[in-house]
C-alpha cells in the first residue's frame with residue numbers, strides 16, 4: 001500500500017476494524033517513510049454469477065430458485081430440508097469455486113440431477129422429467145432405462 005504523501009511502499013497497521021455491513025475491513029496505517037497516517041479499506045471482490053437461459057437471456061444466479069425446484073422434486077419424499085439446503089449450497093459453492101461468471105441453466109440442472117441421483121431416486125426422476133421436459137413417453141422410458 002503506497003503512502004499518498006511520500007509514495008513509500010511500507011506502512012504498518014495500527015488498527016484493523018471489520019465493518020460487517022459492507023464486508024470490508026478498515027485499516028489505520030502509519031507510513032514507515034514519513035510517519036503520516038492514512039486509512040485503507042479492504043473488500044472482498046464478489047462477482048455475481050449470471051445464468052444463461054435456454055432463450056439466451058441472462059439473469060443473476062439465484063440459489064432460492066434452485067432450492068425451490070429441489071423442494072418440489074422432493075415433495076413427500078424422505079428428504080429433509082437440511083439435505084436440500086446442503087445440495088443447493090454445495091452447488092452454489094462449486095460454481096463460485098470454479099470462478100465461473102456465466103453458467104448455463106443446463107449446467108445447473110445437470111448438477112442438481114447428479115446430487116439428487118445419489119440422495120433419492122424418485123426425487124431425481126421427478127426433477128429430471130420436469131427439467132428435461134420429455135416430449136414423448138419413449139424418451140422418458142429411455143431415460144428410465146439408463147438409471
Ligand SMILES: [Zn+2]
Pocket residue numbers: 003004005006007008031032033034035036
Ligand atoms: Zn509516507
